[in-house]
Amino acid sequence: MVNLPLGLxxxxxxxxxxxxxxxLQKKAAAVLPKIESQTGKQNIKNFLSxxxxxxGVILTTAQWYxxxxxxxxxxxxxxxxxxxxxxxxxxxLSYFYLKEPVKRMELIGIAAIITGVVVLGLTAxxxxxxxxxxxxxxxxxxxxxxxxxxxxxxxxxVAIVYSRTKGYAHGDIAFGLAAGFLLAIGQxxxxxxxxxxxxxxxxxxAATTFMWWIFILLLAxxxxxxxxxxxxxxxxxxxxxxxxxxxxxxxVGGVLGGVIIFNEWGGLVPEIVGLKIGAVTAILAGVMxxxxxxxxxxxxxxxxxxx
Numbered sequence: 001m002v003n004l005p006l007g008l009x010x011x012x013x014x015x016x017x018x019x020x021x022x023x024l025q026k027k028a029a030a031v032l033p034k035i036e037s038q039t040g041k042q043n044i045k046n047f048l049s050x051x052x053x054x055x056g057v058i059l060t061t062a063q064w065y066x067x068x069x070x071x072x073x074x075x076x077x078x079x080x081x082x083x084x085x086x087x088x089x090x091x092x093l094s095y096f097y098l099k100e101p102v103k104r105m106e107l108i109g110i111a112a113i114i115t116g117v118v119v120l121g122l123t124a125x126x127x128x129x130x131x132x133x134x135x136x137x138x139x140x141x142x143x144x145x146x147x148x149x150x151x152x153x154x155x156x157x158v159a160i161v162y163s164r165t166k167g168y169a170h171g172d173i174a175f176g177l178a179a180g181f182l183l184a185i186g187q188x189x190x191x192x193x194x195x196x197x198x199x200x201x202x203x204x205x206a207a208t209t210f211m212w213w214i215f216i217l218l219l220a221x222x223x224x225x226x227x228x229x230x231x232x233x234x235x236x237x238x239x240x241x242x243x244x245x246x247x248x249x250x251x252v253g254g255v256l257g258g259v260i261i262f263n264e265w266g267g268l269v270p271e272i273v274g275l276k277i278g279a280v281t282a283i284l285a286g287v288m289x290x291x292x293x294x295x296x297x298x299x300x301x302x303x304x305x306x307x
Contacts, residue, residue: 007073015086021059028053080254109289116283172237180249186222
């Protein structure tokens with residue numbers, strides 16, 4: 001049975017863990033010796049011997065597994081939108097823990113994100129989050145699911161190849177977009193993967209089904225690829241550009257995945273669809289405002305969000 005409040009709680013908890021982990025890693029990175037002034041071996045020793053950094057890594061890693069628990073309970077369009085809540089939590093923690101000032105525009109961004117998520121939650125269909133493995137197979141056997149997946153993959157390849165052929169010109173834009181497309185793939189196929197746990201004894205059935213292993217492969221490509229391309233982007237250009245594009249593209253890609261592949265907004269009256277579009281727009285606006293701070297954190301060595 002779908003439990004929307006529980007799904008939101010788990011999703012926000014995962015986001016809080018990621019944000020706390022990110023702040024801890026930034027706090028540790030600020031006091032550690034400069035990476036470029038140390039050997040590779042010494043850098044590894046410095047980071048692994050710092051308890052604050054290690055705790056940050058543990059939290060940002062563990063949040064991925066916690067977030068997986070929320071995916072079966074929420075529509076993908078709502079789960080993807082929780083990315084904005086992660087940024088809002090990050091700003092609040094930065095204010096209280098790192099003593100970084102919060103600007104008025106950032107407060108507006110936080111308010112926009114919270115409002116958007118509340119609207120999406122209130123207008124969510126009760127059945128939208130719960131998809132059995134059998135139903136999931138049926139969804140991905142439809143041409144629109146194959147087309148949308150291929151569109152995301154082709155978009156990743158085009159962005160990376162274009163940047164490489166231009167000598168990595170606008171690398172922050174190209175790799176930021178690629179990271180966002182890969183993040184969307186990771187979100188979509190994380191939901192597909194988790195459907196194997198939704199039906200009593202279906203896990204055994206899922207494990208013996210070729211399609212489930214395709215889900216796992218694309219899940220890994222999306223989540224791992226997101227982290228790798230983020231690092232390339234951070235090396236090739238401005239962190240704030242990479243962070244903003246990755247967050248916005250990943251959010252839009254995930255929401256569209258829920259709408260296109262899982263038909264989450266199907267059968268809704270136009271007024272409700274309009275409210276949802278307005279909510280997503282508000283969240284996107286908030287994400288773009290708050291991504292500047294995220295970009296600054298990434299420039300200091302904080303990781304990207306795998307989900």
